[in-house]
Amino acid sequence: MAGAIDHRLLTRARATRTYLVAGVAVGSATATLVVCQAWLLSRLIAGVFETRSLDGLPFGGLLPALGLLALVIVGRAALAWFNSWVAHRSAAAVKSQLRADIINARLRAPGRTQTSTGSLIALLSHGLDALDGYFSRYLPQLALAVTVPLIVGVAILTQNVLSAMIVAITLPLIPLFMVLIGLATKAKMAKSWRTQRRLANHFADLVTGLPTLQAFGRARNQTIGLEKTEKKHRSETMSTLRVTFLSGFALELLATYSVALVAVPIGLLIVDQKLDLLTGLFVLILVPEVYLPVRQVGLHYHDSIDGIAAADDAFAVIEAAGGKPGTVPAPALTDATIAFDRVGFTYPGAKVPALAELSAEVRPGELVALAGPSGCGKSTALALLMGFQFPTEGSISVGRQQLFELDIDSWRSQLAWVAQEPGLTSGTIADNVALGNPDASPAAIADALRRAGAPDLAPGRIVDDAGENLSAGEIRRIAMARALLRIDAGARLLVLDEPTAGLDSDTEAAVLAGVRRSGAGALVVTHRPAVLAAADRVIELVPPALAETSVEERGPSVAKPTPADEAAEVSR
Numbered sequence: 001m002a003g004a005i006d007h008r009l010l011t012r013a014r015a016t017r018t019y020l021v022a023g024v025a026v027g028s029a030t031a032t033l034v035v036c037q038a039w040l041l042s043r044l045i046a047g048v049f050e051t052r053s054l055d056g057l058p059f060g061g062l063l064p065a066l067g068l069l070a071l072v073i074v075g076r077a078a079l080a081w082f083n084s085w086v087a088h089r090s091a092a093a094v095k096s097q098l099r100a101d102i103i104n105a106r107l108r109a110p111g112r113t114q115t116s117t118g119s120l121i122a123l124l125s126h127g128l129d130a131l132d133g134y135f136s137r138y139l140p141q142l143a144l145a146v147t148v149p150l151i152v153g154v155a156i157l158t159q160n161v162l163s164a165m166i167v168a169i170t171l172p173l174i175p176l177f178m179v180l181i182g183l184a185t186k187a188k189m190a191k192s193w194r195t196q197r198r199l200a201n202h203f204a205d206l207v208t209g210l211p212t213l214q215a216f217g218r219a220r221n222q223t224i225g226l227e228k229t230e231k232k233h234r235s236e237t238m239s240t241l242r243v244t245f246l247s248g249f250a251l252e253l254l255a256t257y258s259v260a261l262v263a264v265p266i267g268l269l270i271v272d273q274k275l276d277l278l279t280g281l282f283v284l285i286l287v288p289e290v291y292l293p294v295r296q297v298g299l300h301y302h303d304s305i306d307g308i309a310a311a312d313d314a315f316a317v318i319e320a321a322g323g324k325p326g327t328v329p330a331p332a333l334t335d336a337t338i339a340f341d342r343v344g345f346t347y348p349g350a351k352v353p354a355l356a357e358l359s360a361e362v363r364p365g366e367l368v369a370l371a372g373p374s375g376c377g378k379s380t381a382l383a384l385l386m387g388f389q390f391p392t393e394g395s396i397s398v399g400r401q402q403l404f405e406l407d408i409d410s411w412r413s414q415l416a417w418v419a420q421e422p423g424l425t426s427g428t429i430a431d432n433v434a435l436g437n438p439d440a441s442p443a444a445i446a447d448a449l450r451r452a453g454a455p456d457l458a459p460g461r462i463v464d465d466a467g468e469n470l471s472a473g474e475i476r477r478i479a480m481a482r483a484l485l486r487i488d489a490g491a492r493l494l495v496l497d498e499p500t501a502g503l504d505s506d507t508e509a510a511v512l513a514g515v516r517r518s519g520a521g522a523l524v525v526t527h528r529p530a531v532l533a534a535a536d537r538v539i540e541l542v543p544p545a546l547a548e549t550s551v552e553e554r555g556p557s558v559a560k561p562t563p564a565d566e567a568a569e570v571s572r
Helices: 007-012 014-051 062-108 117-159 161-170 173-208 210-215 222-271 277-299 301-320 378-386 408-412 429-436 442-451 472-488 505-518 529-534 563-571
Strands: 338-345 355-362 367-371 393-398 415-418 493-497 521-525 537-540
Touching (some): 014 117, 062 117, 062 301, 117 173, 117 301, 161 222, 173 277, 338 378, 355 378, 378 415, 378 493, 378 521, 415 472, 429 442, 429 472, 442 472, 442 505, 472 493, 505 529
Parallel strands (some): 367 537, 415 493, 493 521
Antiparallel strands (some): 338 355
16 A cells, blocks of 8 residues: 555655645544444443333433434544545645646756657646545545554454454455555556557647648548547546456455454354443444455555556656756856857667767857758757756856756746747737747837848737748747847847748848847857858857767867958958
């Protein structure tokens, strides 16, 4: 049973520890009331049999006795309600914390997890909801299974040693069967969860590619795949339910036989008058209460498997973001130089590095271009600078601090990033540009669009999901305007991945002028001659296969002079 309590939930989710303490306290109080209830019932029933009338009942008569019994029952009901309330509150707190941790981990290091978008959505929505059953059903029963048998068993031991010995021998059989059944249940639940994720991924991919499928007349054919996946999911669910019902039947049968092993000797002892009726009734009423919590743990074991499976996926995403994030405040980029020192990176499972032997500097206010053939690691270098990935070789420093030591929020607050495929949200163009600075005025938004070479884009124009109603050039200009607005708000380095791809020469010139006028530094990945010519320095990256040769063989990496540098040299 203890193995089903994920230690990561105890260490990461404080509400779990709080709930376990409350559960043990509630379980102890419940066990005490169970003993009181058995004592009251045995006294009442034995009193009727001994006096053969209601006049000789203890506690002053029938009504006072029933009143005490009602108080005990109400107390048990109140404890059950309180336990359920605490469980649901704890589940809500843990789910909220895990969802926040997952989102923060994804934002901190979006490139370090292999979890697809569909799987992530399934996990954040109904996946983590499986923790409701874990907290509201399984953990309460687990706490009761620890406290009730112990307290009730001691009460039985004080009255009849033989019955206590039978209980002590038969009670461990239920956890043993639970382990055997739980192994099969765990495998079934893991398989069901994999099928559920496959269905979520299939549906997400289908929705994403639906316009293309519709254009080629293949959309209707996808219903066959969906039907097969849904049928598989239904089959796995029914198979899991069969195992659950069979496990419940087996545990009920075992508990029934165990109670019978106690009841038969008790009955024979009472008939032979070797045991008084009061003691016999007291033991018989308590014995089923010993097995009940343990049996219920087995019945709710599949809830724990669901919850643990969801928690496993959640912690996989969280832990993929790396260890503890840095805490050192990032130095101001107006004074600090960014240095790549023999930086290399290899994606997990890849045999060839995506980036190798990159040594370069980006000084304050410089426009530095990264150039080279496709596949040499230019975009990977930007991802490393943004903190989306950690270098597998070498290091990146900002001033005197290593990049991984910096607080990622304070570091990224100084960056304005334009990805190779910029993301847009549904709303207006102004809404998307304002993501760079939510406090920007309409005039500032219009000015940012103008500086990004998009004076013709109306700020109030509606943007569909992912910018489907915009051209690639319009999306890039909106992203550039957003980045320039972020520079206006205090960011000091533009990180641009092919910012002018798909733009005409006039718009490209306007974008470059906007970057220059911003006064911030810029690290640009580009193939465009105009961008290379406008750069202060160009750093040529070589393909990883060539980078694996020694520095002595190919010489150190140097920044190539731009036409602007050559013209300045001639004038001097």
